[in-house]
Amino acid sequence: MTVAPDIWTIASATDAARARTATARLTADAGLPLVERTRFLTALTEKLRWCLDQRGAWDLLVRMHRADADGHGRLEVGVRPAGHPQDRRPDWQLSITCPERGHADAAGPADADSAGMADALLAADEDTAELLDRLDTQDDLVRSYREELHQTNQGVLALHAELEAAALTQHNLLDAERAARAQAENARSLLTFLADASDAVTASLHHEDILRRLPELLVPHYAGHVDVWLFDDDPTTRHGHRPAAAVAAARTGRTQHAAARPACLPGVDDLPPSALAPTRPLLCVPLSGPRVMGVLTLTARGSRFDPDEAVMLIELARRTGIALANARRYEQHRDTAEALQRAQLTELPTTPDLLLAARYLPATRGLNIGGDWYDAFLQPDGSLLAAVGDVTGHGLRAAVMMGQLRTALRAYAIESDSPAGILTRLHRMLRHQQHELYATAVIARFRPGDPTVAWAAAGHPPGLVRHPDGTVHVLETKPGIMLGVPLPYEYQDHTVALPPGSTLALYTDGLVERRAQGIDPGIDRLGHALAALSTAELEHDLDTAAESLLKPMLHDSERDDDVCLLLCRTAPHATHNGPRHPRHQAARPGRSLVPFQ
Structure with a gap:
């Protein structure tokens, strides 16, 4: 049910204080909670100050609505310039719902004498004290929550660090696994080639066939150039027009590597670059059977020999030397038998x-x-x-x-x-x-x-x-x-x-x-x-x-x-x-x- 508003005239600070005190009494009698009452009164006080700053007289309209079907009432306040028609809507209006238990009748600010204002002021201090207590409690809760949040954040950060470390470890493990797989695949490929190449060089008992197959097998995948120096084929030029590394391999029976940078291969001697091939590394491997029969000289495809490929090439040269020795023995045996047979x-x-x-x-x-x-x-x-x-x-x-x-x-x-x-x-x-x-x-x-x-x-x-x-x-x-x-x-x-x-x-x-x-x-x-x-x-x-x-x-x-x-x-x-x-x-x-x- 709607009732006519009470009109309080505000022309001075005293009028404003009395209106504020009367309104505070209304909200207290209406049973408004402390926080909502304080917010309501704070907004009203701010508006009253504004009116005083504007000079002149202002009308404060206060209207208390009776409880509705749900048992709730409503308190409304509004501000308009004094002397305006009563049907004019307020320039500023604020309302608040009163709880079911709250019930109060509007009273004019004239009722707020000096004693009443003093009581209202003390009551306001009590409200302030209660608000401060509540704020302290809330601060304690906020502080507790902040500490919990900080601890949680620290745990989350630690978890993130652990997850990042685990991800890095997993990434490193995956990289290591990929590298291991690549190495295993490369080793398998080299072993397969070594087996196939060994079969190719040992399948023939003619040393010319063996010497012809070596370049076909190695160039261009594992060497840029292949040269075979057999001592028995060229006894007069054993050291003529040969790389120094090849001569050293023939003399020492050890594999020699000639390049600007050492290869550091096991069982291989490193020498300076060859004068015959100064820009390309050379790998000179002795061809050994019962004795050193010659030297296999390999020229690198690029700037260096791959270490794994070099080990495979050295092993292939060893097997080639055995195949050449077997071919020599076979050819000698064959020549003797053929001569004997044809003589008869x-x-x-x-x-x-x-x-x-x-x-x-x-x-x-x-x-x-x-x-x-x-x-x-x-x-x-x-x-x-x-x-x-x-x-x-x-x-x-x-x-x-x-x-x-x-x-x-x-x-x-x-x-x-x-x-x-x-x-x-x-x-x-x-x-x-x-x-x-x-x-x-x-x-x-x-x-x-x-x-x-x-x-x-x-x-x-x-x-x-x-x-x-x-x-x-x-x-x-x-x-x-x-x-x-x-x-x-x-x-x-x-x-x-x-x-x-x-x-x-x-x-x-x-x-x-x-x-x-x-x-x-x-x-x-x-x-x-x-x-x-x-x-x-x-x-x-x-x-x-x-x-x-x-x-x-x-x-x-x-x-x-x-x-x-x-x-x-x-x-x-x-x-x-x-x-x-x-x-x-x-x-x-x-x-x-x-x-x-």
Whole structure:
């Protein structure tokens, strides 16, 4: 419910003090809380001072609203110039809600006498004291909260410091892990390259191949230039036009590093820059086998050698030195065996009734000296013995055994002209004298005027006969066991018709055997190649015919074994002093091959 306001005139400081005192009594009687009452009175006092500063008379409007439905009343004060119409709104207005328990009636400032003003002043001091107590309490709380906040901030700062330290530690650990992974990957890459490069340099037994592969492996990934100095290849200029570091490496057997800055590598001597390459570091590594055979000089790609790569290069040079030493030994062994083998190859005899041509080719891979051999010689009775053999294994031992077999065959041929008898004696000799060494052989005997040939084989590939009409068949009569097998054995002679103009081909397994195909397809290929030779070629130049026979047999692959071929061709118009055997009556064991088309 709205009531009419009380109007108090303010014309002096005394009027203002009385109005302030009366208002303070109203707010106290209305039960306003101390803090809200103080704020209300402070705002009113500030406005009253303003009115006094403006001079003149002012009306203070005080209106107390009764309690509403919620039980709350409201106190309103307003200020306007005195003498204005009563319906004019105040220039300044302030209101405050009174609590339910508060109830007061407005009283004019005239009621505030001197005693009342004194009481109001004392009451104001009490309010001030109570406010100060409350402020002290609040200050204590604020101080306590500030201390707690400070402690919390200190804890947060400490936590942040710990988190930052932990983050830094984790970052350092991650960096260390990345660096370790990079080092491990680099080490793995270097070890992989070292293994592959080692396989490449040790795969060949020819030192020229090894020297050719080194620059291909190292340039440009690990070196800008590669130079290999082998002492045996250039004995007259051992120290000429070589870097001083290379000469020092040759003299001391230690790796030398020549650059403006030392590399500080383990086991490596640091020298000043080379006069031959003053702007590029050099790494000179001895190539050592049983002795220092040479020096590998590497020029850096950039301003220095990477330490890990340098260690890998030194190890690769060590392995290269071993590979070169093995290649040297192999080449010496091969040259000795080849010289021995070729010294024992027979110069073929010449007879009016029989033409001979032979070819021997060493293997193209591995230790290319084996025990393949051929021989042909005349007997006192005018007959001719032709033989082809193959000693198992390769190298000097096989070549020596081949020579012994050839010598023994000629010696046994004096006692017996039967191919089977000769093979039986050879088998007995090998079985008793050469343990764990075996051989295959085939021997054919040609008698003047006899249109047949007697032959015997010991574990050897079958011979092929080309007849004058171009047909070819294989002598597939079961051969005897290999020579030297620890079993007693008697070989048997066989005969085959060989009329004038016929060709007998004896060979070793290196001509027809391939790992991926076996021996039978190779024998068929040889038969077709033999059938494809022209009669004119066989009659006029048997050596050329032998070359023509080898070409289609050997062009398709490298040879793991030696190749030996012996062609025996009866003269087309040979005279026959012995009994003639019609071709259709002659024994021709084996399978036939159609003429080559």
